[in-house]
Amino acid sequence: MRRKQILAMAWENMKLRRFRTSLTTLGVVIGITAIIGLASLGEGFRVTIKQEMEQGFELNVLTVMSGGLLTGVGSYFTDDDVKNISQISGVLLATPLIQKSVGKLYNDGENTTALVLLAINYTEFRQIYPDRLTIEHGDWPQTVKNDTAVLGYNVEHPKEGEAFANTGQNVTIAMSFTSQFSGRYFHNYTFNIAGTLAKSGAAGFINFDDAAFAPLDTVRKIYNTTNSDMIFVRIADSSYSQSVAKAIESRFGGAGEVRVLVPAAFMVQVESILSMLQIFLTGVASIALLVAGLGIMNIMTVSVMERTREIGILKAIGARSRTILTMFLTEAALIGLLGGVVGVPLGYALAQVMGRFLFRFSAEVTPRRSLITGAQTQPLTEVSPILSPEWIFIAMVFAVGVSVIFGWYPARKAAKLEPVQALRYE
């Protein structure tokens, strides 16, 4: 019997039992809606988080610090080390940095606090974070004089709406020293403000908004050193992360001597967690589809019983078992297909609604401080669900597959009916 005829007969049968068919199909629709809804929402969530994290983590920047317990104390890296690192393939730029904790900054009776003083090569450091460090007032020092400073947003604005210093003004920075005998003490130095930064957020463990910037050479002189605490490395692409990190470590004699912070490594973990979450959600949704499968099995078993005599007649006049099997499986597959066709757009619509309202709600009940960037960023209020063709395909295959699998047993039962018994059936 030709496929077209079988299809037509299956369709007729479904139409004949319209109410029952609709209910059975509804089960599949709910299952597919749940799967597509959660999968596309999960995908959208994953991509949104990933984008936020990529911005927050600055995946193309590696930070090299001295290893062991002495991290952060004393100057470790020479300028030759910096030059060595900049020659590693995949490295675009390496620049040294000294990080000092400072106390107060003073300006005519005004004062403000900077958590950290970053001594940098202005030109190079800006290239490490080309998209992040934007100027609010003034500019980066064009020709670096030894007394030019740049202030982070929170340093410049101790209170919202107030400004600590204008560009061109001189301010006093109390810089801290540690002495073996007297412990920690401060010395005041005067700097000229070249510019102030707009909100820049944090990258890795440095929050630029709480930092003051000063020329590297000046700070080196103040602290009487030619070395630096850290080296910031910009690489061509985050895919070089591991190889560059390995190369740096080997140049310093192994992983114990220096530590290289690789933000991409965090990303891999976070991404695997998000993928797991998505798979978990979809798995939960699949349960709905399995329940729908049981519904199909149930309803088809009833249908086979009701149509026992009809099956007997068909077999008596020469229908093969295979034809009967195909007839029933076609019905199951049609139910699955129908459920999929309705369920996929419905699921996507559900994801849109959830993406719009669920996260807005959660943004209202959680503190407005993003874990990832650590600074003032827009909280996640909306997630645009993403429905990939792969997911549509998977959902359709799943819908039809589950229907056929669960339809198999009753269909087989129908096909195996003995014609004589079936004819006797009332």
Next chain:
Amino acid sequence: MPAVLEAADVKKSYQMGKLTVSALRGVTLRIEEGEFVAILGPSGSGKSTLLHVLGGLDRPEYGEVLIDNISLYALNDSRLADVRLHKIGFVFQFFNLLPRLTALKNVELPLTLADVPEHESMKNAKEMLELVGLGDRLNHRPTELSGGEQQRVAIARALINEPKIVLADEPTGNLDTTTGGEIVHLMQRLNKEKEKTFVVVTHDPGVAENADRILSLKDGLIQGEKRGTGDAHS
């Protein structure tokens, strides 16, 4: 005349609770092409079982059935289904039409199963229904037809694939005497005009007497054979 159907020592029993009932205890018979044969027997004589076994619907425990020289029960299930489709036509006591299909669609069904193209199957089915006198009932469903009309549809369906033999199981059993007579008459006409071979199982001597040959079945055995009135024509 060559044999269309041959049965040799067919035995068949079935379980009734703990009891094993021998329905057929070694039936041997031979039907020739163009014959109209009645198998006459009281109820419980094994007539229906015999017809089912002859028609490839029920495997016997012993013996052989040949239709058009094909040994039915040497075939696998799907080959056997093909033989039923192409070489055998069935007419049942309770008509056994598909209730939701029109008369036309019911008659078309075997053609559809045999992959005959739609335009051709429709044309053939229409002609066949006209032949059995239902040219004006093509689009009626079984529930909209009288018993006699339903049986005519069933006969049309049985003949549509040009079978070698038509097996009828109490075709008048569910009809009043007049209508039953008409149905027998129709089958006889098809037998004469179209040279179709018929085997009719019945408990009604009045139906049987119109046949060419009458085989008496009793206790699962063919007990005798006599000429019927239909014999005069052949």
